[in-house]
Amino acid sequence: MIDASQLPELDNDEIARYSRHLILPNVGMEGQRRLKAASVLCVGTGGLGSPLALYLAAAGVGRIGLVDFDVVDESNLQRQIIHGTAWVGKSKVQSAKARIHDLNPNVQVDTHEVPLTSENALGIVAPYDIVVDGTDNFPTRYLVNDACVLLGKPNVYGSIFRFEGQASVFNHDGGPCYRCLYEEPPPPGLVPSCAEGGVLGILPGIIGMVQATEIVKIILGIGDSLSGRLMLYDALGMTFRQLKLRKNPNCVICGPNPTVTELIDYNQFCGVPTASEGARPTDVAAGNEGFARQGVAEIKARLDGGWAPFVLDVRKPHEADIVKLAFADALIPHESVGHELARIPHDRDILVHCKMGGRSATAAKVLVDAGYRNVTNMEGGITAWAKEIDTSLPTY
Numbered sequence: 132m133i134d135a136s137q138l139p140e141l142d143n144d145e146i147a148r149y150s151r152h153l154i155l156p157n158v159g160m161e162g163q164r165r166l167k168a169a170s171v172l173c174v175g176t177g178g179l180g181s182p183l184a185l186y187l188a189a190a191g192v193g194r195i196g197l198v199d200f201d202v203v204d205e206s207n208l209q210r211q212i213i214h215g216t217a218w219v220g221k222s223k224v225q226s227a228k229a230r231i232h233d234l235n236p237n238v239q240v241d242t243h244e245v246p247l248t249s250e251n252a253l254g255i256v257a258p259y260d261i262v263v264d265g266t267d268n269f270p271t272r273y274l275v276n277d278a279c280v281l282l283g284k285p286n287v288y289g290s291i292f293r294f295e296g297q298a299s300v301f302n303h304d305g306g307p308c309y310r311c312l313y314e315e316p317p318p319p320g321l322v323p324s325c326a327e328g329g330v331l332g333i334l335p336g337i338i339g340m341v342q343a344t345e346i347v348k349i350i351l352g353i354g355d356s357l358s359g360r361l362m363l364y365d366a367l368g369m370t371f372r373q374l375k376l377r378k379n380p381n382c383v384i385c386g387p388n389p390t391v392t393e394l395i396d397y398n399q400f401c402g403v404p405t406a407s408e409g410a411r412p413t414d415v416a417a418g419n420e421g422f423a424r425q426g427v428a429e430i431k432a433r434l435d436g437g438w439a440p441f442v443l444d445v446r447k448p449h450e451a452d453i454v455k456l457a458f459a460d461a462l463i464p465h466e467s468v469g470h471e472l473a474r475i476p477h478d479r480d481i482l483v484h485c486k487m488g489g490r491s492a493t494a495a496k497v498l499v500d501a502g503y504r505n506v507t508n509m510e511g512g513i514t515a516w517a518k519e520i521d522t523s524l525p526t527y
């Protein structure tokens with residue numbers, strides 16, 4: 132910890148602003164000056180990043196870095212409360228920066244409007260004291276963890292799904308890292324994203340504020356951090372539970388004999404196809420997977436040209452209640468496709484779609500394994516169709 136004599140002073144406006152902290156035992160003038168001296172990197176300005184960046188700014192953390200390359204979408208506003216309606220279609224980090232400065236102009240905000248990658252992560256993370264993980268995908272989560280371990284930074288973790296969330300502090304005070312808890316990523320497609328699985332809008336608020344609390348405690352050196360504990364929150368049962376976490380003595384990055392000594396290719400590690408490998412290819416030919424992946428423009432052109440596939444929607448019925456393609460032939464949730472093959476003809480081409488293209492790719496593989504030929508996955512799903520082909524359709 133920095134020696135108290137080295138900490139920045141507060142001016143009279145700051146003393147007025149932070150008065151409820153200044154009179155609080157365990158914070159006081161020295162604690163507030165520690166907050167002013169601190170720097171925190173928020174990876175993601177979405178559901179978790181929104182509340183935690185707001186509270187860190189309000190609390191007087193001196194420098195906040197924001198990493199995000201996304202733009203604000205209308206569907207974000209249900210939970211990403213740092214962004215407002217006027218910012219839809221505009222940069223998330225600029226939106227967050229404007230809101231933070233409205234809340235507390237004393238905070239220095241650094242914007243990193245790029246995807247966090249193995250190439251840039253160490254450079255972006257290095258100038259900060261603490262990193263907070265507000266990401267929504269596994270490759271970035273492992274990347275953040277590994278960068279923090281390699282640079283010796285605490286990694287304040289949170290994740291959310293539907294009505295449940297979890298939080299912990301990794302790589303702090305000799306405690307475990309994310310890889311100690313989750314050695315291997317789940318198979319791609321097994322864990323739906325918030326876009327696929329849905330999330331209660333308030334949930335990231337609760338988890339993000341737990342993360343913000345942990346950050347402030349680490350800066351102040353007070354209380355017991357979540358290092359070595361995983362907090363589990365269930366909104367429906369309204370329960371907080373905790374699991375004890377131990378450092379894995381064989382951890383590949385934080386163990387005594389690490390095999391991961393530099394950042395790796397996290398998309399490959401997590402089995403996520405990259406753009407160059409054909410995340411949205413235009414080639415009709417079936418690839419190694421045994422089915423074709425096509426974008427909506429190509430699919431529309433083929434349909435206009437007389438192609439008449441059996442169109443299989445593999446989303447859930449409540450999603451089809453929101454919006455569906457008028458020319459869909461059947462609705463079978465992706466996990467049931469293997470049991471409902473009798474409803475899917477063998478003598479026609481099959482076009483599979485879901486919301487974004489992930490679940491339908493899983494279903495396409497099931498169909499190929501069951502002997503179906505000429506299976507095409509609609510890349511980007513009905514969301515891409517609604518954005519690029521039929522803009523009268525709502526997106527969700």
Ligand SMILES: [Zn+2]
Nearest residue numbers: 308311382385
């Ligand atoms: Zn570890």
